[in-house]
Amino acid sequence: MDVSPEFAAKIATLARLRLDADKLERFAGQMGDILKYMETLAAVDTTGVEPLYGPVAHVSPTRPDEVVRTCTRDEVLHNAPETDGRFFIVPKIV
Amino acid sequence: MSRYEAVIGLEVHAQLRTKSKIFCSCSTAFGMEPNENVCAVCSGMPGVLPVLNEKVVEYAAKMGLAVGCRVNAASVFARKNYFYPDLPKGYQISQFETPICEHGHLAVTVDGSEKVVGITRIHMEEDAGKNIHSATENASFVDLNRTGVPLIEIVSEPDMRSAEEAVAYLKALRSILVYLGICDGNMEEGSFRCDANVSLRPFGQAELGTRAELKNMNSFRHVQKAIEYEIERQADLLDDGQAVIQETRLYNVDKGVTASMRGKEEAHDYRYFPDPDLVPLVVTDAQLAAWAAELPELPVARRDRFVSQYGLTPKDADVLTAERDVADYFEETARLCNEPKKAANWIMSELLRELNQAALTAAACPLPPAHLARLVTLVESGKISGKIGKQIFPEIFAQGLDPETYVDQKGLSQISDSLALESAVDRVLADNPDEVAAYKAGKTKLMGFFVGQIMKATKGQANPALVNELLGKKLA
Numbered sequence: 023m024d025v026s027p028e029f030a031a032k033i034a035t036l037a038r039l040r041l042d043a044d045k046l047e048r049f050a051g052q053m054g055d056i057l058k059y060m061e062t063l064a065a066v067d068t069t070g071v072e073p074l075y076g077p078v079a080h081v082s083p084t085r086p087d088e089v090v091r092t093c094t095r096d097e098v099l100h101n102a103p104e105t106d107g108r109f110f111i112v113p114k115i116v
Numbered sequence: 117m118s119r120y121e122a123v124i125g126l127e128v129h130a131q132l133r134t135k136s137k138i139f140c141s142c143s144t145a146f147g148m149e150p151n152e153n154v155c156a157v158c159s160g161m162p163g164v165l166p167v168l169n170e171k172v173v174e175y176a177a178k179m180g181l182a183v184g185c186r187v188n189a190a191s192v193f194a195r196k197n198y199f200y201p202d203l204p205k206g207y208q209i210s211q212f213e214t215p216i217c218e219h220g221h222l223a224v225t226v227d228g229s230e231k232v233v234g235i236t237r238i239h240m241e242e243d244a245g246k247n248i249h250s251a252t253e254n255a256s257f258v259d260l261n262r263t264g265v266p267l268i269e270i271v272s273e274p275d276m277r278s279a280e281e282a283v284a285y286l287k288a289l290r291s292i293l294v295y296l297g298i299c300d301g302n303m304e305e306g307s308f309r310c311d312a313n314v315s316l317r318p319f320g321q322a323e324l325g326t327r328a329e330l331k332n333m334n335s336f337r338h339v340q341k342a343i344e345y346e347i348e349r350q351a352d353l354l355d356d357g358q359a360v361i362q363e364t365r366l367y368n369v370d371k372g373v374t375a376s377m378r379g380k381e382e383a384h385d386y387r388y389f390p391d392p393d394l395v396p397l398v399v400t401d402a403q404l405a406a407w408a409a410e411l412p413e414l415p416v417a418r419r420d421r422f423v424s425q426y427g428l429t430p431k432d433a434d435v436l437t438a439e440r441d442v443a444d445y446f447e448e449t450a451r452l453c454n455e456p457k458k459a460a461n462w463i464m465s466e467l468l469r470e471l472n473q474a475a476l477t478a479a480a481c482p483l484p485p486a487h488l489a490r491l492v493t494l495v496e497s498g499k500i501s502g503k504i505g506k507q508i509f510p511e512i513f514a515q516g517l518d519p520e521t522y523v524d525q526k527g528l529s530q531i532s533d534s535l536a537l538e539s540a541v542d543r544v545l546a547d548n549p550d551e552v553a554a555y556k557a558g559k560t561k562l563m564g565f566f567v568g569q570i571m572k573a574t575k576g577q578a579n580p581a582l583v584n585e586l587l588g589k590k591l592a
Binding site: 032036038080081082083084085086087088089090091092093095098099104106108109110111112113114115116 | 134135136141142143149150151152154155156159167168169170171172173197199200201247248249250253254255256257258259260385387394395396397398
């Protein structure tokens with residue numbers, strides 16, 4: 023599959039990346055190469071084969087509905103770029 | 117009459133009443149200090165893995181069973197990718213292609229006729245956190261306590277044709293969730309939320325029109341008003357030959373209108389893909405059978421039973437079974453006083469009004485069923501009049517008083533003793549000789565006057581039947 027710079031720009035927007043035109047051109051080429059390589063798989067006839075969602079064939083483990091506290095708030099906020107000790111503080115979003 | 121038919125589909129998010137979050141062991145307790153219920157998993161630290169809460173699966177499956185869904189033996193969690201500060205991982209874990217439940221339906225009654233609304237799917241997902249936007253500082257404050265709280269999303273088919281049908285469906289859905297004990301159903305606090313997809317098409321046209329998605333409606337009334345407004349807005353556009361734009365619109369409570377979000381959140385591309393951290397979830401036949409056996413009596417079945425067992429009208433049975441708490445309260449009261457119809461009337465006319473005014477649920481009612489049962493008995497045995505019963509109701513309700521003690525202390529017992537009443541009757545007749553003469557001369561309408569005077573003299577405690585009987589004798 024060929025990837026156009028416009029398509030690369032859309033992907034960049036969704037990923038919140040701002041890329042200039044020559045980078046978009048370069049990344050579009052690289053994305054196209056990756057997708058082309060993946061298309062090798064399309065050559066395999068998968069008619070009647072159930073989709074496999076993971077490489078391991080075991081069922082999802084669950085846990086009982088019990089509350090266990092593993093962190094203090096100080097620990098949770100410890101690496102936040104900005105905090106007042108109660109909240110994570112981020113640039114204004116509205 | 118509009119030339120257009122409205123087509124409405126609803127997406128409901130119900131917060132599940134689990135103790136811990138969906139993929140980690142943090143508490144789901146509401147009203148905590150910010151970021152106290154947060155750990156490495158729900159704050160999206162690198163290298164952590166989600167582990168599914170078994171109760172979430174049970175609750176989602178039970179809701180599916182209650183609305184006739186097929187519960188899939190295997191279902192898959194998917195990542196819904198978008199960026200927002202209240203979503204620390206950069207994706208929400210949800211279900212996409214293979215949800216846990218599919219193909220259900222719910223019958224609702226609107227204006228006396230039954231309507232079946234299809235349920236497309238029910239899936240499990242995690243809630244996002246909360247952002248608080250500062251008015252003064254150039255910053256937003258993020259609280260992740262709600263991040264990872266379990267939700268089920270219930271998606272309907274576009275089967276509803278009016279705001280009334282949409283509200284009836286929502287009420288029925290909420291009632292089932294509360295009966296199952298899996299959601300508290302509180303719309304104002306956001307544990308039961310609804311988005312509505314609304315479009316119009318000319319009558320007779322099979323093809324659907326362009327829809328708008330309505331958000332921000334946190335009461336049944338808002339849902340009703342928002343949909344009604346939106347139907348009119350779209351009809352005006354179509355009448356003028358303009359196109360409806362597919363967009364998200366927020367309901368403005370103060371103005372009673374819907375307004376476009378101006379494309380800010382538009383052109384979503386969530387790039388769903390199966391979450392590699394979670395293998396497919398398997399639900400066994402044995403689990404399903406056990407959960408099916410645990411289902412309580414649901415609202416519709418209970419309503420039918422109230423009609424047959426207690427002889428209530430379907431309308432009254434509807435009112436009493438809409439809320440599980442109220443239905444439980446009624447049954448306990450009816451059992452204790454053995455007067456189901458009377459108990460029903462007291463609950464519908466007095467109790468629900470007081471609960472409503474005090475903004476309380478029946479479960480938090482200060483007056484226990486045993487006390488209401490005693491009040492019913494006091495009135496039915498003639499110890500107090502129905503009028504006195506209603507007069508004292510607000511006070512015994514608010515303070516949870518035993519009506520029998522209250523009546524004795526206040527001396528409110530009805531005077532059913534004919535000797536005691538006779539003196540009151542004699543006094544009234546003696547004090548009003550002109551009226552007695554007029555009555556005897558044929559002005560029989562004065563009977564009401566005498567009854568009124570006697571009631572006044574006895575502070576309303578006279579047994580009305582006995583008063584009438586005595587007056588009849590004395591004036592003959």
